[in-house]
Amino acid sequence: MATNCTNCPLRGLDLFVPLTEDEVAFMKRFKTGELTVQKGTQILMEGSNSPQLFTVLRGMGLRYKMLEEGRRQVVNFAFPGDFIGLQAGIMGEMKHSFEASTKMTLCVFARSDIWNVFKNQPQRAFDMTWSSAAEEHFLGDALASIGQRTAIERIAWAMVRIFRRAEALNMTQGQSMPMPYRQQDLADALGLSLVHTNKTLAKLRDRQLASWSDGTLRLMNVEKLAQLAQVDLEQEERRPLM
Amino acid sequence: MATNCTNCPLRGLDLFVPLTEDEVAFMKRFKTGELTVQKGTQILMEGSNSPQLFTVLRGMGLRYKMLEEGRRQVVNFAFPGDFIGLQAGIMGEMKHSFEASTKMTLCVFARSDIWNVFKNQPQRAFDMTWSSAAEEHFLGDALASIGQRTAIERIAWAMVRIFRRAEALNMTQGQSMPMPYRQQDLADALGLSLVHTNKTLAKLRDRQLASWSDGTLRLMNVEKLAQLAQVDLEQEERRPLM
DNA sequence: CGAGTATTTGATGCAGTTCAACGCTCGTGG
DNA sequence: CCACGAGCGTTGAACTGCATCAAATACTCG
Numbered sequence: 019m020a021t022n023c024t025n026c027p028l029r030g031l032d033l034f035v036p037l038t039e040d041e042v043a044f045m046k047r048f049k050t051g052e053l054t055v056q057k058g059t060q061i062l063m064e065g066s067n068s069p070q071l072f073t074v075l076r077g078m079g080l081r082y083k084m085l086e087e088g089r090r091q092v093v094n095f096a097f098p099g100d101f102i103g104l105q106a107g108i109m110g111e112m113k114h115s116f117e118a119s120t121k122m123t124l125c126v127f128a129r130s131d132i133w134n135v136f137k138n139q140p141q142r143a144f145d146m147t148w149s150s151a152a153e154e155h156f157l158g159d160a161l162a163s164i165g166q167r168t169a170i171e172r173i174a175w176a177m178v179r180i181f182r183r184a185e186a187l188n189m190t191q192g193q194s195m196p197m198p199y200r201q202q203d204l205a206d207a208l209g210l211s212l213v214h215t216n217k218t219l220a221k222l223r224d225r226q227l228a229s230w231s232d233g234t235l236r237l238m239n240v241e242k243l244a245q246l247a248q249v250d251l252e253q254e255e256r257r258p259l260m
Numbered sequence: 261m262a263t264n265c266t267n268c269p270l271r272g273l274d275l276f277v278p279l280t281e282d283e284v285a286f287m288k289r290f291k292t293g294e295l296t297v298q299k300g301t302q303i304l305m306e307g308s309n310s311p312q313l314f315t316v317l318r319g320m321g322l323r324y325k326m327l328e329e330g331r332r333q334v335v336n337f338a339f340p341g342d343f344i345g346l347q348a349g350i351m352g353e354m355k356h357s358f359e360a361s362t363k364m365t366l367c368v369f370a371r372s373d374i375w376n377v378f379k380n381q382p383q384r385a386f387d388m389t390w391s392s393a394a395e396e397h398f399l400g401d402a403l404a405s406i407g408q409r410t411a412i413e414r415i416a417w418a419m420v421r422i423f424r425r426a427e428a429l430n431m432t433q434g435q436s437m438p439m440p441y442r443q444q445d446l447a448d449a450l451g452l453s454l455v456h457t458n459k460t461l462a463k464l465r466d467r468q469l470a471s472w473s474d475g476t477l478r479l480m481n482v483e484k485l486a487q488l489a490q491v492d493l494e495q496e497e498r499r500p501l502m
Numbered sequence: 503c504g505a506g507t508a509t510t511t512g513a514t515g516c517a518g519t520t521c522a523a524c525g526c527t528c529g530t531g532g
Numbered sequence: 533c534c535a536c537g538a539g540c541g542t543t544g545a546a547c548t549g550c551a552t553c554a555a556a557t558a559c560t561c562g
Contacts, residue, residue: 083404086490091404108386108393109497114400136386140378143385144350147378150392151350157399158355162325162333164406165451169550200508209407211551216510218550231509248328255351411518442540456518458542473541 020052021075021125026259028075028099033186034259035145044139045260051126055118057198062103062116069129071103073260077122078198082206083114092207094156095119095199097183101149101260107132108150120198127260145258152257164209167247169218172208175247177228181237186254197235262294263317263367268501270317270341275428276501277387286381287502293368297360299440304345304358311371313345315502319364320440324448325356334449336398337361337441339425343391343502349374350392362440369502387500394499406451409489411460414450417489419470423479428496439477 021027023045028034037045053072055061062068064083079096093114096102106112107129136143163175184195205215222228227243229236237243244251263269265287270276279287295314297303304310306325321338335356338344348354349371378385405417426437447457464470469488470479479485486493 085408089408091407093400105393108390113397136382144378147389148350151347154396155355158335161403165333166327166331214550453519
């Protein structure tokens, strides 16, 4: 059976700010359906004017931009709870593409209802803006990583970031978590070549800091990784779920 | 005399979506004052919990993040009309610092009034979200530039982007515009060393594409630069002014 | 089992970093 | 009024982190 907001499996997580009953009722109406796609499916296309917004319910994906000559920049990895497509919803056109890296289920909303949210549900509108501000914050951090850090620091940074997101979603088991991406995806996210990414991953394995194979990421020493990457391990703030 | 929204010098520009009289009246109340600072002044500090938001009225500045060991990432250059501090306003804490590169005048708003905007001025709330989405879009582009392009492409990209913003604000005279930043600022924005930035600027000068000296940027061949940087020169969309 | 996709490894080269030094301009204080 | 130092831009030389090229080894799936 499709999830109906009331029984949303994400809502209960500590990561998310609880919704009032009113808000849940509103979300039920706002939600127009559910979309399940196979791994590899393109869900949003750069430049497209999608009539839909999504919240990731299950599965993982990635946002990316294509440049000429096949160069690609992965902008972010997507986890359950991520709100996708707000750019198109607000600005009229997607500025990056979105693709499923696993089988995914997404809650679907209509872009045409956004104005209604701003008009009648200011709290939910505020929460949407929060999402956008949070993404802006993340991109600033990513820019700093790619602009200023070495290859090993960048990879350590990405691993810590990814792992902590997974933790907050109860997707980890001890030191491990599912990592359904390809090395090429990570390389494209960090502005590194595939070859160098592979060799740097080997270094982290040799140093007993992290290993990633067969779709499983394992962080053997988060503290050292965090230190290497210069990220602080402070508790992540609660965030709204759309 | 202080500007009072009605006689705001920015409002009339084609770049900005016109405001209704109601909205102007609201902005007058929302605006709590005006701040003028000398060049070099720090206006917002990363990690601070600023009670204020700003719209740049005059002057230019830059947003940046500091990393350990003095590494710095310039996140964006700020122009008149830019809305600054929304992150702190929404998420409670600034994620980057902001500094004036020239003498600047800023319109000041109270963070505590934001909720009031969402509650009573949904159109203005929507516009704030638009700002945030636009910044997110820009950061995605910047990420792609730094992650995927060579030094000369990055610099060409930055110059075209900066010049086109200035054009939309009538800050250009023919091929020229004021460029009150240091080479180090550009280097830190593009993830390049100062030395290499300098040498790459020399290349662009030799190629007769662009020259930058004495605080003036001159683009001799925007088309070639845009082609080199792989940016498209499409007309920029109108955007809201806060 | 063969074709396509992903990971791994070695070898070579270069774009960009780092180090070092010099020139110019401007503000400050003796 | 000049000396001095600080900040910024410029240039040369040497080094290196990472890209590129090439090829072998797994893995997956029809």
